[in-house]
Amino acid sequence: MQTSSMKNRILVVDDEPDVLDLVTYNLGQAGFQTDTAADGAEALRKARSNTPDLILLDLMLPEMDGLEVCKLLRRDAKTSAIPIIMLTARASEIDRIVGLELGAADYVPKPFSPRELVLRVKKRLEQSNSAAPGHAYSFGPLQVDVSRHLVTVRGRRVDLTATEFKLLVMLLQRIGHVQSRDQLLRDVWEYETNIDTRTVDTHIRRLREKLGVAAKYLDTVRGVGYRFSPEMP
Amino acid sequence: MQTSSMKNRILVVDDEPDVLDLVTYNLGQAGFQTDTAADGAEALRKARSNTPDLILLDLMLPEMDGLEVCKLLRRDAKTSAIPIIMLTARASEIDRIVGLELGAADYVPKPFSPRELVLRVKKRLEQSNSAAPGHAYSFGPLQVDVSRHLVTVRGRRVDLTATEFKLLVMLLQRIGHVQSRDQLLRDVWEYETNIDTRTVDTHIRRLREKLGVAAKYLDTVRGVGYRFSPEMP
DNA sequence: CGGCCGTGTGACGATTCTGTTACAGTTTGG
DNA sequence: CCAAACTGTAACAGAATCGTCACACGGCCG
Structure with a gap:
């Protein structure tokens, strides 16, 4: 979809106007398109609606902690694939580890x-633009771009909810392999308990x-689970 | 439900009998074999001698701290490869990070x-077992891929029910060896009683x-049981 | 040769599993 | 703040699967 020659869009999240200016100026000079947010709520909203290619996130934010924002971004299917780079004044090891564990790409x-x-x-953007595993899937009439949260069947766009999307990706990650309901619950719902x-x-x-016509490749294996299968039914 | 035909053995380390009961009961229900230890010393000893497939370790233990046990388990060559999952009442980030740094697999x-x-x-166990042998079988015109739940005879796909599939795999796991009906009942039906x-x-x-043409390799041994045999009848 | 034991075969309820629909509780977006 | 969308459950019907039985077949023994 998007070639590397196109401008990458970066969302910068910080509450200090000075820092914001400094960062956006330099990124602009380097050929990037920038968007800004001053607090966590705004960051989440813009991340969802604009789907930037990368997020620069300050740890210190009013109201909501940067780590919290990070966690929420990771949880939302629309934004979970966007790399996050953390900015922080507190250079302690703990912060770093916690940040990386929560899904930040760098620091x-x-x-x-x-x-x-x-x-x-x-x-970081080079890493994303090069074919990272799990970046995009193509299977029969089905195409899935994970980072753009985009699914097409025979070129026609299909709107999936966050859960549906995750479920689809999980199945596509192991094409042909049967995945039990328990396995899928674990991977898609991530240990949320008490789910049937x-x-x-x-x-x-x-x-x-x-999925329409692509659905015929999504097999039920009775007594076992579900799988995507290239075989004919 | 079943990850592999082999039962995984799990060592549960906790000093509270109630927790121990709860955990072992549920793991047993899920088809795991459990062993228990009430303190760090016992845990280390049993881990060394029984080499369980996984260790569930409570952070709070009398005498020796769970983290200490974890560290020692990691240091010992006999136990260093066994995955450890930590249990803890203190849900603080620090505990988690320290635990993971010391080599716990999960928390x-x-x-x-x-x-x-x-x-x-x-x-966690699936991660360990995924590379385990017995993933696929090939025998004469018969090919079986366990994780794909796929069976072919001379390249033609054959649909088996879950029970039939298990039965086939059991027989293929010991090609040439006769398996009694009782044995097969135990392995395929897993101790479900009252089955003829x-x-x-x-x-x-x-x-x-x-199985069609491949069926001729599936011998009846009168008065004993069944087996797959490369010999001609 | 004939009876007995073990096995193959077909049929038949009973059970389990899955697809589908409907609905209430939340969340999202305007 | 309301409407729409999303999500998890419950309920039900149809279908697939399962376990058992009765009977037929065929070897093995005397």
Whole structure:
């Protein structure tokens, strides 16, 4: 979809106008398109609606902690694939580890040189633009772009909910392999307890409905689970 | 439900009898074999001598701290490869990070739901078992891929029910060896009582029917049981 | 040769599993 | 703040699967 020659869009989240200006200026000089947010709520909203290619996130934010924002971004299917680089004044090890565990891609301690920041951003974007595993799937008439949260069947766009999308990706990650309802619950619902395995069935059904002609490749293996299969039924 | 035909053995380390009962009961229900230890010393000893497939370790232990036990388990060559899942009442980030740094594979905060615990255990064990042998079988015109739940005879796909599939895999796991009906009942039906041995005959028959030309390798040994045999009848 | 034991075969309820629909509780977006 | 969308459950019907039985067949023994 998007070639590397196109401008990458970066969302910068910080509450200090000075930092914001410094960062956006330097990123602009380096050829990036920037958007800004001053607090966590705004960041979440813009991340969802604009789907930037990368997010620069300050740890210190009013109201909501940067780590909290990070966690929420990771949880939302629409934004979970966007790489996040953290900015922080507190350069303690704990912060770093916690940040990375929560899904941040990298970490830049303040004060940072604009040059270093741009380098890190470039490096991270190159990683994304090169075919990272799990970046995009193509299977029969079905195409899935994970980072754009986009699914097409025979070129026609299909709108999936966050859960449906995750479920689809999980199945596509191991094409041909049967995955039990328990397995899918674990991977898609991530240990959320007290969820019935029958719930998987319902979401499979909704998925099939939306996938149309591509649904015939989504097999039920009775007594075992579900799978995508290239074989004819 | 079943991840592999082999029962995984799990060592549960906790000093509270109630927790111990709860955990072992649920793991047993899920088809795991459990062993218990009430303190760090016992845990280390049993881990060394029994080499369980996974260790569930409570952070709070009398005398020796769970973290200390974890560290020692990691240091010992005999136990260093065994995955450890930590249980802890203190859900603080620090505990988690320290635990993971010391080599724990995962972490379950108390109070946990039995369901979540079992899911995490299964996930971890699947990771260990995924590279295990017995993933696929090939025998004459017969090919079986366990994780794809796919059987072909001379390249033609054959649809088996879950029970038939298990039965076939059991027989293929010991090619040439006769397996009694009782043995097959135990392995395929997993200790479900009150099942007639003649039931095996019926499933063998259905299996033969579906296997077509490959069925001639599935021998009846009169008065003993069944086996797959490369010999000609 | 004939009876007995073990096995193959077909049929038949009973059970389990899945697809589908409907609905209530939440969340999202305007 | 309301409407729409999303999500998890419950309920039900149809279908697939399962376990058992009765009977037929065929070897093995005397």
